[in-house]
Amino acid sequence: MTARRKLLMVSVGVAGALSLLSVADAKGFRRYLALRQDVDALQVRNQSLAQQNEALRQEINALRKDPAALERAVREELGYVKPGELVFHLESP
Template identity: 45%
Template sequence: MAPLSADARPTLRPRLRLVVILLLALVTASVMGNRGLLRLYEMRRARTALTREIGELAAANAALAEEVRALRTDPARIEAIAREELGLVKPGELVYEFRATPRPPAPIEAR
């Protein structure tokens, strides 16, 4: 292959530099840009987290729907909540209350 003439050599280097600079800019934009690979990775991680959260919320929603159904239709469940949370009793039942005796304060040791 014949060596490049003195006239052809100077025009080749600036073109090569321009091509290298454009390639570097393209690679940088494809990795770091708004639609780059890093952004794609972040969005996939966020989608996975949101999908997991949706599943958890759907399970919690189903449990709450079952609780609502039980509260509307199950007399035993209604009675249990009335007794536990409201302290209600049936007529004729005896209620025993046990009160804890206050403990004396622990002695403080002098140092």
């Protein structure tokens, strides 16, 4: 066996051992996969929060510019009633 072939075999053996160690080690490949899943989950949550932010921005603009939207918000969220209006509270069983 030539020296070059021996060096190749040793290199392959060391690479294989390091690969197994990486898979078996809690801080190795398994940790990478777990962190990758966390990153993916955070990206999905980020998108959801960005959509909520955009919806809130649109609502803010509507409340600033549209009197009907402002009246609707005041009535729904604060329970305001115009003078002379009757309010009926219906409860479901």
